[in-house]
Amino acid sequence: DTLATALADASASPWSPAWTPTHTAWEGTEDEAEEGIGLLVQSAEGLDLDSVVYSVQGDLQRATAWARLPASLGGITVYAVHLDHTDAATRAAQARQTAVHAVVQTAPDLDVLLAGDFNAEPGTATHDAMLATGFLDLTADLDAGRIDHVFVHRGADWRATNATMLFDGTQGPVVSDHPGALVELTRAEGEPTTVTTITASFDAGWGAWM
Secondary structure, three states: OHHHHHHHHHHOOEEEEEEEEEEEEEOOOOOEEEEEEEEEEEEOHHHHHHEEEOOOOOOOOOEEEEEEHHHHOOEEEEEEEEOOOOOOHHHHHHHHHHHHHHHHHOOOOOOEEEEEEEOOOOHHHHHHHHHHHOEEOOOOOOOOOOOOEEEEEEEOEEEEEEEEEEEOOOOOOOOOOOEEEEEEEEEEOOOOOOOOOOOOOOOOOOOOEO
């Protein structure tokens, strides 16, 4: 809410925040705080934010949060991502769950964008999991050592016209250990993509079915 108020004052237009808690950081220290993940959009319309806690977890509980943006902002579904920071296998599993969840939630139009801190550089299993699920890295032309990424599904009718690093000491001051990635999007026809849904059932024993 504080950031939304500051942005509204600076831009003379309303901003709507949506946030969900994920874990307690720095527990037991003077910096202890409840952390979470969310979206902040330049709009007077509120966001109907939803989230899912990952089935594979590391030291801190992680989740992804998503919402469909208002029609005034294109109506695309956006996922906010912050994956595990300690274990590569856990990160890759969380990336796969995020990608599959996004495809299932938005098929057949696949009008979906995923962005955030993946804690993984290009070429790692985490990054490759996104590409293997049909996502395009809109930040691919930026610093090869970055761990923050913006992906759009190849079937979505959106493509990047520009990607720039911000707050990295060159474009603006350094304000975080994660420089910002500004990606400008435009409407463009996506690739023809078919999503096949497979429903499986089996006898779980004792007369129970799943």
